Structure formats: C-alpha cells, structure tokens
Amino acid sequence: MLATPDPSPVVCLTDVFDGAALQSGGPVLTGIARDGDSVTIQFDLSDRTWSSFSTFVASGAGYDLAWRCRPASVYHLGYACFGLRALPVSPTLGTLRLNFNSPSVWPMTKTDPSPTPTSHEGDRTDGLYGQPDLYDILHGPDTEWEVRGLFRIARRFLGPRDPATMRWLEPACGTGRYLRIAAMRGVRVVGFDRSPEMISYAKARMKDLGVSRRANLFVGDMVGFEEHVKPASIDLAFNLINTIRHLPSDRAMLAHLAGIRAVLKPNGVVVVGISLSAYGKEEAQEDIWRGKRGRIEVTQIVNYEPAEDGPGKRKEMVYSHMLARGPKGDAHFDDAYGLRSYDLRQWREITSRAGLECIAVIDEQGQDIEIREPGYAIHAFRAKPSP
Numbered sequence: 001m002l003a004t005p006d007p008s009p010v011v012c013l014t015d016v017f018d019g020a021a022l023q024s025g026g027p028v029l030t031g032i033a034r035d036g037d038s039v040t041i042q043f044d045l046s047d048r049t050w051s052s053f054s055t056f057v058a059s060g061a062g063y064d065l066a067w068r069c070r071p072a073s074v075y076h077l078g079y080a081c082f083g084l085r086a087l088p089v090s091p092t093l094g095t096l097r098l099n100f101n102s103p104s105v106w107p108m109t110k111t112d113p114s115p116t117p118t119s120h121e122g123d124r125t126d127g128l129y130g131q132p133d134l135y136d137i138l139h140g141p142d143t144e145w146e147v148r149g150l151f152r153i154a155r156r157f158l159g160p161r162d163p164a165t166m167r168w169l170e171p172a173c174g175t176g177r178y179l180r181i182a183a184m185r186g187v188r189v190v191g192f193d194r195s196p197e198m199i200s201y202a203k204a205r206m207k208d209l210g211v212s213r214r215a216n217l218f219v220g221d222m223v224g225f226e227e228h229v230k231p232a233s234i235d236l237a238f239n240l241i242n243t244i245r246h247l248p249s250d251r252a253m254l255a256h257l258a259g260i261r262a263v264l265k266p267n268g269v270v271v272v273g274i275s276l277s278a279y280g281k282e283e284a285q286e287d288i289w290r291g292k293r294g295r296i297e298v299t300q301i302v303n304y305e306p307a308e309d310g311p312g313k314r315k316e317m318v319y320s321h322m323l324a325r326g327p328k329g330d331a332h333f334d335d336a337y338g339l340r341s342y343d344l345r346q347w348r349e350i351t352s353r354a355g356l357e358c359i360a361v362i363d364e365q366g367q368d369i370e371i372r373e374p375g376y377a378i379h380a381f382r383a384k385p386s387p
C-alpha cells in the first residue's frame with residue numbers, strides 16, 4: 001500500500017523505514033534530517049551482508065536523488081547515507097524504492113510526525129575538525145609524500161635553499177601535519193586554524209617532536225590572521241586540498257589573499273590546491289579515505305553534491321561520514337558543510353583582483369599539469385608588482 005502524498009516528506013520517509021517495512025528485510029534507519037529542500041537519510045547496514053547496492057530511486061513526485069554512496073563503501077563500512085533534493089515541481093513524495101540487489105519495494109505509511117535529526121543540519125564541521133587525532137590518522141598516509149612535494153615546489157620557485165633559511169606559512173593548518181614534518185627538517189613554520197582543538201593538537205605534536213621552537217601556531221581565522229604574522233616574512237605559503245574554499249564569499253577570499261600578500265616576502269610564493277567546478281556538467285562524487293595508527297582505524301566517506309552557478313549559489317555540499325574503530329569500540333562522526341565553488345574563469349578573476357599572478361599550475365610534486373574543469377590542481381602565485 002502506498003501512502004498518500006504528504007506535504008511533510010520527512011514524515012513519510014521516517015515511516016517507510018521505521019515501521020513494518022523494516023521487518024521485511026530493509027536496513028535500519030538511523031537518522032533523517034531536513035535542511036531546506038534537502039533531505040538526508042541514513043542507514044546502518046552493519047548487521048547485514050548486502051552483496052551490493054544497486055539502486056536507490058525516489059520517484060513519484062517531488063524528489064530527485066542528489067547523491068549516494070557507491071556499493072563498495074556501503075559494503076565496507078556497513079553504513080550508508082543518502083541525500084534527496086526536492087524537485088521544484090512538488091513538495092510531496094510519492095513512492096520511494098530501495099533495491100539492495102533485489103526488487104524490494106517498501107511502502108510508505110504515515111505515523112510519526114517528529115523525525116530523528118542527524119548531524120546534517122547546516123554548515124557544521126565540528127564532527128570532522130573537532131576530532132584532530134582522527135583527522136590526523138586519516139590523512140597520515142599521504143602526508144610525508146605531500147611534504148616532499150612542498151620541498152620540490154619550494155626549490156622550483158625559490159631556488160635551492162637551506163631549509164633553516166625558509167619560513168613557511170599554512171593558513172587553516174588543521175593538525176599541522178605538513179608543518180611538523182617541515183619543522184623537523186629545519187623549516188621555521190607558521191600555522192593557524194580557527195579550530196582550537198586542531199591548534200592544541202598541532203602544538204602538542206610539535207612539542208612531542210621537540211620542534212616547538214621552530215613553530216608559531218595560533219588560533220586564527222583566514223580573514224584577519226595577518227595581524228599575528230610579521231609583514232613580508234614568509235617565503236612559501238600553502239593552502240592545499242580545497243581548504244581555501246571554506247572561505248564563504250568573494251569578500252572573504254579577497255581579504256584572505258590580501259593578508260597573504262602582506263606577509264609574503266617580495267619574491268615569496270603562495271600555492272593553493274583547489275578543485276575547479278564545471279557547472280552543470282558534474283555529477284555527485286564520492287571519496288574514501290582510510291588511515292590506521294596503532295590499533296585505531298579511521299575510514300571517511302565523503303559525498304560531494306556539485307554546486308550550481310549564480311547569485312546565492314556556488315556552494316558545493318560536502319557530506320562526511322567518519323568511522324573510527326578501536327579497542328574501545330566504534331564511533332561515528334558526521335558532518336555536512338558547504339565549500340564555495342569556482343570555475344576557471346571565476347578563479348582567475350578573483351586571484352587577479354587579489355593582486356596575484358599565476359606562475360604555474362602543478363601537481364603535488366611540483367610538475368606542470370593541464371588545468372581541468374572539473375579537476376584538482378595546485379596553482380602557484382606571486383604577488384603582482386604594484387603599479
């Protein structure tokens with residue numbers, strides 16, 4: 001029996017999975033949240049062996065599948081999260097079909113008017129960036145290789161240098177994973193982050209490694225940080241893995257880049273790793289990150305919902321599901337947040353307005369690469385000479 005379309009679709013969805021339908025083999029619903037036109041539904045699949053995840057279809061009226069986990073991730077993590085976006089045609093939901101390698105259809109009935117919220121409400125990142133130890137484990141595997149790349153980048157643009165003669169800056173440095181390796185190799189480093197948890201973790205690790213004297217770490221925002229850094233003192237500033245896209249507007253980006261210009265030495269270089277958008281041509285994507293340290297294993301599934309262009313838009317939604325496994329059991333941390341989007345034209349325009357001149361587009365090891373839209377690349381800049 002299918003439900004009558006209801007003006008409150010979250011209620012319908014709750015009921016689909018919370019009621020009799022679950023007894024016929026459906027997964028356990030662990031959360032539903034609605035944020036504007038978007039609905040996120042989350043299941044726990046850990047007690048089942050689903051051989052694959054073939055289809056997830058919202059049809060009938062009112063909803064479109066915005067993104068979903070790939071089969072591998074669902075299978076691996078025993079945990080799935082889906083997003084639905086309301087279509088403009090109708091605010092109601094007709095039929096929801098889930099197919100876990102079998103043509104099961106669970107009907108909807110209406111009972112509970114108060115859905116259980118998940119943490120997918122607005123732009124919060126405390127689930128992800130509030131767990132510095134887990135974040136650091138997750139990103140551990142690539143860090144050494146990336147820092148080798150930063151040294152190559154420094155050599156390419158600044159010439160061969162004794163590390164002890166260089167000062168590097170990382171805005172939004174998180175756990176300081178790059179900076180502490182650089183500091184161990186003799187570079188003097190400056191890093192800041194708006195998360196106090198990240199900065200205390202970063203400081204503690206520097207101390208453990210005996211390199212605190214080479215590190216200036218502080219809690220600060222990408223806008224306004226320059227007050228705490230000596231003017232014209234930085235040889236290399238770097239901002240990788242789309243972190244700069246946390247800045248929510250052109251105004252914030254221009255203010256941040258003005259700060260970077262103020263602290264760079266005259267010949268200094270800033271490198272920014274950014275994924276450019278291709279509006280209207282991108283599909284929802286997913287990344288899986290894994291890391292292990294000691295007996296703690298961390299897996300993160302990240303779903304990206306592409307941004308649209310236009311005033312008040314330009315926000316790629318990111319849904320992060322992090323699972324930590326350790327001797328004391330499992331812990332889940334979920335987040336949803338937006339990253340400001342740029343296509344190549346928008347990126348060139350804003351960086352030029354900020355007084356930066358692009359000197360190369362490179363990969364993580366400093367080799368020239370073609371710019372792709374969509375695509376990730378590291379853009380290297382120097383300040384344009386003042387007119």
Ligand SMILES: C[S@@+](CC[C@H](N)C(=O)[O-])C[C@H]1O[C@@H](n2cnc3c(N)ncnc32)[C@H](O)[C@@H]1O
Pocket residue numbers: 129139171172173174175176177192193194195198220221222223240241243246247
């Ligand atoms: C993806 S993490 C990157 C951390 C680090 N750069 C790395 O690559 O490991 C993004 C970091 O940006 C920080 N952040 C976000 N917006 C910020 C802002 N406006 N000012 C300073 N830090 C910010 C977060 O707290 C988080 O630590």
